[in-house]
Amino acid sequence: MNSLLFVLLGLTSCYAYSVTPEQGLQSSRALLSLYQEFQSQVNHEYDPAEVSMRIKIFRNTLKSIAEVNSQQSSWKAGVTKFADMTEAEINQYRGLNASLFTQGGEDPVQVVPAKLGSSLDWRARGHVTPVKDQMGNSCWTFATVTCIEALYKGQTQRLVEFADQELMDCVYPTNDAGRNGRGTYNAAFDWIKKTGRLGLRSEAPHTGVDGPCNYRGKTNGLAGYSVTGYRNTDINEGGIVAGLTQGPVAVALQTQGSRLDIYTRGLYHYSTCPGTFADHAVTAVGYTREVIVIKNSWGTNWGDRGYLFWARGQKGHNCMLYHHGSYPLLSRSAEEEVEE
Numbered sequence: 001m002n003s004l005l006f007v008l009l010g011l012t013s014c015y016a017y018s019v020t021p022e023q024g025l026q027s028s029r030a031l032l033s034l035y036q037e038f039q040s041q042v043n044h045e046y047d048p049a050e051v052s053m054r055i056k057i058f059r060n061t062l063k064s065i066a067e068v069n070s071q072q073s074s075w076k077a078g079v080t081k082f083a084d085m086t087e088a089e090i091n092q093y094r095g096l097n098a099s100l101f102t103q104g105g106e107d108p109v110q111v112v113p114a115k116l117g118s119s120l121d122w123r124a125r126g127h128v129t130p131v132k133d134q135m136g137n138s139c140w141t142f143a144t145v146t147c148i149e150a151l152y153k154g155q156t157q158r159l160v161e162f163a164d165q166e167l168m169d170c171v172y173p174t175n176d177a178g179r180n181g182r183g184t185y186n187a188a189f190d191w192i193k194k195t196g197r198l199g200l201r202s203e204a205p206h207t208g209v210d211g212p213c214n215y216r217g218k219t220n221g222l223a224g225y226s227v228t229g230y231r232n233t234d235i236n237e238g239g240i241v242a243g244l245t246q247g248p249v250a251v252a253l254q255t256q257g258s259r260l261d262i263y264t265r266g267l268y269h270y271s272t273c274p275g276t277f278a279d280h281a282v283t284a285v286g287y288t289r290e291v292i293v294i295k296n297s298w299g300t301n302w303g304d305r306g307y308l309f310w311a312r313g314q315k316g317h318n319c320m321l322y323h324h325g326s327y328p329l330l331s332r333s334a335e336e337e338v339e340e
């Protein structure tokens with residue numbers, strides 16, 4: 001019932017077009033008309049000289065969409081904002097550097113499978129802020145704040161948006177040119193633990209690129225609470241599900257070669273996803289018996305209003321999804337207990 005609901009909710013997601021991707025491939029007039037409709041929705045700004053190159057990319061994307069839709073029945077591919085972008089441009093919407101995963105983290109608390117409910121959704125509990133649209137290689141900052149926001153809500157009853165940009169500016173030294181903004185959420189958990197702070201999003205507008213780490217004088221949104229560390233989940237589906245019982249779980253997956261850029265709704269699985277290295281951080285925020293609900297940071301005009309429904313119970317590497325799960329630990333700071 002629950003998973004059916006998730007799927008039904010998705011029927012109106014994404015852009016509506018008067019021409020289907022399959023029809024767009026049938027004539028150059030249909031292609032052009034679909035591309036114009038797409039442009040009026042996304043407003044990508046291009047030099048007139050590159051428009052024909054963009055239409056070529058768009059046409060190739062339509063082919064991929066048609067191919068996926070003819071092979072899969074559980075999920076639908078469609079036109080998303082990535083449809084006329086080059087691979088290098090799409091790569092700016094990732095940002096995990098798996099080689100920067102630190103060795104830290106505690107082992108997970110084991111949950112007896114019989115004690116797991118059949119579903120859980122941190123969105124329904126009001127612990128999840130709206131889907132963001134990342135710019136730059138900042139996926140890992142959004143996975144971090146999504147976890148912290150939910151735990152903070154659990155402790156304070158207040159749903160606050162924390163400053164993803166502060167993590168981008170501060171977790172790694174600036175001018176580390178090879179890193180190019182990429183990072184990991186567990187380094188961010190460590191940074192919050194070490195500094196004892198994380199600002200508010202309202203005071204730190206998102207740019208998605210490394211800037212100076214200068215947050216002195218800015219509100220500490222965590223005042224009174226501390227991140228005391230993080231736990232890594234077991235490297236399997238059950239590990240993520242067990243982790244979800246305490247709050248959202250930051251996870252990494254391989255999006256290159258996964259066709260996720262054209263995912264629009266349904267139960268996602270892609271058996272030929274490469275599964276060699278994770279390149280993108282997202283956050284698991286719920287599960288049912290059939291799906292793991294994943295919050296992405298590609299805006300609400302991608303996927304199912306910004307969400308991805310991952311089919312459970314699939315064999316294979318699952319695009320690395322189960323390899324790098326971790327979640328922070330948040331508790332009330334002892335020295336602040338007299339306040340409020």
Ligand SMILES: *[C@@H]1O[C@H](CO)[C@@H](O)[C@H](O)[C@H]1NC(C)=O
Nearest residue numbers: 097099100176178179180182
């Ligand atoms: C990952 O980080 C290392 C260390 O900064 C860097 O050498 C490497 O090029 C980075 N890889 C990517 C894909 O950004």
